Amino acid sequence: AQRVTQPEKLLSVFKGAPVELKCNYSYSGSPELFWYVQYSRQRLQLLLRHISRESIKGFTADLNKGETSFHLKKPFAQEEDSAMYYCALSVRDSNYQLIWGAGTKLIIKP
Amino acid sequence: SQTIHQWPATLVQPVGSPLSLECTVEGTSNPNLYWYRQAAGRGLQLLFYSVGIGQISSEVPQNLSASRPQDRQFILSSKKLLLSDSGFYLCAWSVGPPGQKYEQYFGPGTRLTVT
Numbered sequence: 001a002q003r004v005t006q007p008e009k010l011l012s013v014f015k016g017a018p019v020e021l022k023c024n025y026s027y028s029g030s031p032e033l034f035w036y037v038q039y040s041r042q043r044l045q046l047l048l049r050h051i052s053r054e055s056i057k058g059f060t061a062d063l064n065k066g067e068t069s070f071h072l073k074k075p076f077a078q079e080e081d082s083a084m085y086y087c088a089l090s091v092r093d094s095n096y097q098l099i100w101g102a103g104t105k106l107i108i109k110p
Numbered sequence: 111s112q113t114i115h116q117w118p119a120t121l122v123q124p125v126g127s128p129l130s131l132e133c134t135v136e137g138t139s140n141p142n143l144y145w146y147r148q149a150a151g152r153g154l155q156l157l158f159y160s161v162g163i164g165q166i167s168s169e170v171p172q173n174l175s176a177s178r179p180q181d182r183q184f185i186l187s188s189k190k191l192l193l194s195d196s197g198f199y200l201c202a203w204s205v206g207p208p209g210q211k212y213e214q215y216f217g218p219g220t221r222l223t224v225t
């Protein structure tokens with residue numbers, strides 16, 4: 001069965017330190033993966049999609065099919081990065097559903 | 111550009127009362143529509159999704175129901191609320207096949223408190 005695992009419910013790092021939010025998935029086909037972010041009092045929004053291979057707000061995420069991972073990374077954390085982060089998997093036979101991880105709350109300490 | 115609206119933003123209802131949450135999308139046609147419940151520490155739980163008018167798929171058996179009376183309108187309802195229905199409800203839309211875009215776009219949410 002398809003599944004997305006975010007092993008950390010809470011991640012706390014100091015400003016300027018590197019950040020890595022872990023995401024592992026289970027899917028036998030070709031995955032499409034996304035990172036969504038929800039800042040305090042704002043709506044959930046798309047941060048990154050793996051097919052775009054983009055860097056948004058300094059964040060990058062590389063799909064590792066061998067390790068079935070899609071970890072979100074940023075070399076130098078900023079206080080405004082504090083938010084809830086969700087990893088999501090889209091599978092072509094899922095009737096357009098996204099399969100969501102449980103989310104990781106990122107706190108950046110000053 | 112596309113926008114998605116949800117109302118009300120907050121709602122306090124007594125146990126046993128009915129519920130109606132509304133979601134509308136502007137600027138797109140024939141979207142896929144979704145209702146989620148977001149619980150602290152538990153992520154997003156998909157409740158219902160719809161690929162067209164009158165087409166509703168339920169993911170979780172419960173006392174909630176959904177309807178899609180118009181192409182860009184999605185309604186979440188209950189005849190009798192339970193305390194366990196309290197939560198943050200999100201509506202989302204996406205563009206369907208055969209394109210490459212599977213990402214979803216979310217509304218601002220409704221905070222429901224059942225007392």
